[in-house]
Amino acid sequence: MISAGLTLALSAAVLLPSEHIGRAQSQTLVPSSTPDSRGIAAGGLVEPVSETRELAATVVGRLVKMNVEEGDAVSAGDVIAQVENDDLKAQLSAAEADAIARENELARLKAGARPQEISAARAQLREAEAVAAMARSASQRQATLNAKQATSKEAVERADADRDTAEARRDLAAQKLSLLIAPPRSEDVAIAQSNLDAARARLAEINAQIEKTVVRSPIDGVILKLYRRAGETVTNLPPTPVAVVGDVSRLRVRADVDESDVAQIDLHQIVWITADAFPGKRFRGTVAQIGFQLGRKNFRNNNPEERLDTKVLEVLIDLEPNAHLPIGLPVDIKTDASRETQTLSDAREPIRQNAEPIFRSSIFSESSDSH
Numbered sequence: 001m002i003s004a005g006l007t008l009a010l011s012a013a014v015l016l017p018s019e020h021i022g023r024a025q026s027q028t029l030v031p032s033s034t035p036d037s038r039g040i041a042a043g044g045l046v047e048p049v050s051e052t053r054e055l056a057a058t059v060v061g062r063l064v065k066m067n068v069e070e071g072d073a074v075s076a077g078d079v080i081a082q083v084e085n086d087d088l089k090a091q092l093s094a095a096e097a098d099a100i101a102r103e104n105e106l107a108r109l110k111a112g113a114r115p116q117e118i119s120a121a122r123a124q125l126r127e128a129e130a131v132a133a134m135a136r137s138a139s140q141r142q143a144t145l146n147a148k149q150a151t152s153k154e155a156v157e158r159a160d161a162d163r164d165t166a167e168a169r170r171d172l173a174a175q176k177l178s179l180l181i182a183p184p185r186s187e188d189v190a191i192a193q194s195n196l197d198a199a200r201a202r203l204a205e206i207n208a209q210i211e212k213t214v215v216r217s218p219i220d221g222v223i224l225k226l227y228r229r230a231g232e233t234v235t236n237l238p239p240t241p242v243a244v245v246g247d248v249s250r251l252r253v254r255a256d257v258d259e260s261d262v263a264q265i266d267l268h269q270i271v272w273i274t275a276d277a278f279p280g281k282r283f284r285g286t287v288a289q290i291g292f293q294l295g296r297k298n299f300r301n302n303n304p305e306e307r308l309d310t311k312v313l314e315v316l317i318d319l320e321p322n323a324h325l326p327i328g329l330p331v332d333i334k335t336d337a338s339r340e341t342q343t344l345s346d347a348r349e350p351i352r353q354n355a356e357p358i359f360r361s362s363i364f365s366e367s368s369d370s371h
Helices: 002-028 085-113 117-148 153-181 186-212 259-264 343-370
Strands: 041-048 054-055 062-065 080-084 214-216 221-226 241-245 251-258 270-274 282-289 310-320 330-334
Touching: 002 251, 041 310, 054 214, 054 343, 080 241, 085 343, 117 153, 186 214, 251 330, 259 310, 270 310
Parallel strands: none
Antiparallel strands: 041 251, 041 330, 054 241, 062 080, 080 214, 221 241, 251 310, 270 282, 270 330, 282 310
């Protein structure tokens, strides 16, 4: 009985773990519903975080001054180069003088006459009134004498003429005083204001022309390349490049992702950057921007088998601050495609641990039955 029970117990102990292992294997080997993502590879170029800004002259002339050298740090608004503009500066001086004259004319018109001019006009009016009063008295005396036939007709007429002349001078002085103390006419002010506006517009136009002869940096950055030197001639059709500036405090990569790989790239995804110029090194980057429209490739490599008819999606990748790479360096971009998967050996260990208590309980059960 003991041997038969022991044989049955051993059979049960062998069968039970095998069933559990088979069941565990069938559960472990079920394929995942999440499809494996594959890594992508793309080409790109290193550029400043601000992109490269090519500065060009917008006028025709000769460069008289270059204020920077390659590698110099510049701030937004700094003068990079100066094109000759002596003729414009002469026009500017004349325009400034004309604007000042027009401004003074308007101010004098609004201010009116000076107090001294008004006082002089009033004194002239009083003098004219006094002369007119004397002329009236003389005319009246001559009229009285003429009535008594004590004077000649010519004397009476001369006195009347003097009276009329004095009164006319008095009226003229009164009108002059009235003009001095009266406010300016609105139409006169409008004409003076229009003349001033025209002078200021001319001044602004010349200043704008002078500003076109100055090449300024639009951003804070570093001079990456100088194309021209002082003494060389520049033109505006087409614009002559003078310098290239960029903000290199952070670097980025502009990558061309093939149209077949666009589904494998996401914002904030970690990618790795490698370059032939830095063998054995790779630099970490983060996807910062993904384009919305497929287009042609931005650059080409030296591979003769490269396809030129394929479309790409432009992706911008921010490099970590410790990445020091030359601007314009061709690089390769790759993403990791590895995924952790559970194997059969990983699932067997916990099954063996669970099988031991089943084996012992079977032995003890048969032993107890035998006793």
